[in-house]
Amino acid sequence: MTNDRQPATGNRPLATGLKERIRQLIGREGPIPFDRFMDMALYDPDGGYFSSGPLRSQAGGDFLTSPETSGEFGATLARFVDKEFRRLGRAAGFTLLEVGAGSGTLLSPLLGVLDWAPRTLALEVSPAAREALRQALPAVEVVPDRRELDGFRGVVIANEVVDNLPVAIAVRTEDGGWTERRVWSDGADLVLVEAPARSEVLSWLEAHAADVPAGGVVECQLAAGNWMRRMIDLLEAGAVVVIDYGDTSEGLLPRRRRGGTLRTYRAHHLSRHPLDEPGSMDITADVDFSALARVASDRGTQARLCRQDEFLSELGLDGRMAELRQRELAEARGGDPMERLRLRSRVKEIETLLHPRGFGDFRVLVATR
Numbered sequence: 001m002t003n004d005r006q007p008a009t010g011n012r013p014l015a016t017g018l019k020e021r022i023r024q025l026i027g028r029e030g031p032i033p034f035d036r037f038m039d040m041a042l043y044d045p046d047g048g049y050f051s052s053g054p055l056r057s058q059a060g061g062d063f064l065t066s067p068e069t070s071g072e073f074g075a076t077l078a079r080f081v082d083k084e085f086r087r088l089g090r091a092a093g094f095t096l097l098e099v100g101a102g103s104g105t106l107l108s109p110l111l112g113v114l115d116w117a118p119r120t121l122a123l124e125v126s127p128a129a130r131e132a133l134r135q136a137l138p139a140v141e142v143v144p145d146r147r148e149l150d151g152f153r154g155v156v157i158a159n160e161v162v163d164n165l166p167v168a169i170a171v172r173t174e175d176g177g178w179t180e181r182r183v184w185s186d187g188a189d190l191v192l193v194e195a196p197a198r199s200e201v202l203s204w205l206e207a208h209a210a211d212v213p214a215g216g217v218v219e220c221q222l223a224a225g226n227w228m229r230r231m232i233d234l235l236e237a238g239a240v241v242v243i244d245y246g247d248t249s250e251g252l253l254p255r256r257r258r259g260g261t262l263r264t265y266r267a268h269h270l271s272r273h274p275l276d277e278p279g280s281m282d283i284t285a286d287v288d289f290s291a292l293a294r295v296a297s298d299r300g301t302q303a304r305l306c307r308q309d310e311f312l313s314e315l316g317l318d319g320r321m322a323e324l325r326q327r328e329l330a331e332a333r334g335g336d337p338m339e340r341l342r343l344r345s346r347v348k349e350i351e352t353l354l355h356p357r358g359f360g361d362f363r364v365l366v367a368t369r
Contacts, residue, residue: 018047018279023185031182031193035166035223041278042164043125049279050164055103055128065160066243066308066359067105070349072317074109077157077241079315082114084155084239091237095154097121099231100161103132107140118154149234156231156240162292163244163284165227167219168201169262174214178205183275190275208249208291209256217260219285225295228367232299235369240296242365243308246287261286289363296367303367309360312353321350 022040026032042049066073085094098107101122111120120140124130133142143149169181171194180197183190197205201220209218231240246252255261264271266281274283289305296303312318324347331340354360 018044019190019277021047022183022190022278026183026185031184031195033168033198034181034183034192035168035220037183037190037278038166038274038283039223041274041283042166044279047279049282051125051127052279053126053128055126055132065102066353066362067102067109067159069352069359070346071105071109072320072346072350073312073353074106075113076312076315076317076320077106078110078113080239080241081110081118081155085116085118088153088237091153093119093153094238095119095121095152097123097149097152097154097156097234099123099156099158100125100164101133101140101142102126102129104136104140106157106159107133107137111137111140119152121149123149146230151234151236153235153237155238156235157243158231158241159243161244162221162224162227162242162287163246164282165221165223167221167223167262167285168198168204169260170197170201170205170209170218170220172212172214172216172218176214178202190278192275204291207294208288211250211253212256216256218256219260219262219288221285221288221291224287224292228292228295229299232296232301232367232369237369239369240301240365240367242287242292242367243311243362244287245362246289247363248305249288249290252286252288255286287363289365292365293367296365299367301367301369303365305363305365307360308362308364309354309356311364311366317350317354321347321354324350 018040022037040048043051045051081096088094096118101107101124104122107120107122122133122140122142123146124133124142125144130142130144133140170178171181173179178197178201179194180201181192182195184193200222204220204222205218212218252261262272262274262283262285264274264281264283293303293305324343328340328343328347331343352359
């Protein structure tokens with residue numbers, strides 16, 4: 001296993017219309033920064049990967065996340081939500097917001113185990129996912145745009161969201177400076193070209209990538225920092241929980257030396273060619289959790305960073321796995337063979353969530369105020 005999202009099977013139509021519009025934009029403005037290209041490729045309302053087309057994270061999609069792997073993921077996070085509810089004195093109007101809620105595979109088991117009902121919001125850019133949410137969870141308020149949200153006391157959960165926020169790409173030069181990769185149109189093809197780095201990119205690199213040697217490649221996560229500020233600013237009190245693959249700035253250094261972490265997923269295929277057929281594939285990069293934690297601290301929250309296996313075990317998932325194993329053994333001593341297989345399958349799912357070289361190696365940032 002790898003510390004990455006799990007690919008699934010499926011096919012996606014080509015987004016040729018979006019590619020042509022990107023080429024036209026380049027024709028008018030010249031080479032565009034990679035983060036602008038990535039924003040269009042993923043979130044353009046007419047052809048963007050997440051903003052159009054079918055559900056992306058599902059068995060027949062391009063990848064699987066922890067909630068699709070096991071309902072125990074959402075059920076375990078319910079314990080965190082309940083702890084925050086009690087910490088805030090059972091606040092009236094306590095609100096749970098999931099960002100990038102997909103079809104509800106995290107919210108459904110989470111809400112199912114709570115013995116009280118929070119006001120629940122789902123922020124989701126995909127029309128297909130919004131419709132699936134309304135069908136599966138009619139009591140949940142489905143919101144397409146964060147600008148429709150008002151401040152609240154409660155919990156924000158974002159599982160595998162930040163890795164898809166647009167990134168700029170910078171390359172360390174031999175003289176210790178930086179260039180920035182932009183997207184250019186070479187005939188019918190889109191290609192990367194080097195250009196002077198923007199001032200905001202240089203500021204981010206100085207803070208989070210000063211140790212990268214010549215030839216190193218860094219995904220500069222300006223959008224992630226802005227997103228984190230907005231999520232924290234929504235909270236009057238409570239916690240923002242960010243779960244994703246990535247590492248600290250120091251932990252990412254070996255990967256930055258080897259050419260960076262940007263990659264794509266389409267069907268079950270992993271690739272490093274994000275310019276091919278924009279809109280038809282997932283584009284993702286490892287999250288720099290040091291940068292995200294600094295934003296959280298600067299915004300006045302207490303930030304804690306840990307691994308997913310640690311976080312879920314603290315909330316009792318390892319104990320839940322032990323309980324299911326005991327029930328499986330009991331069934332093996334003369335019980336129902338089908339029930340034993342069902343229990344074994346649930347144990348395997350939890351093992352996947354906690355695997356130290358798979359989902360268990362994801363990072364969890366909790367920012368509390």
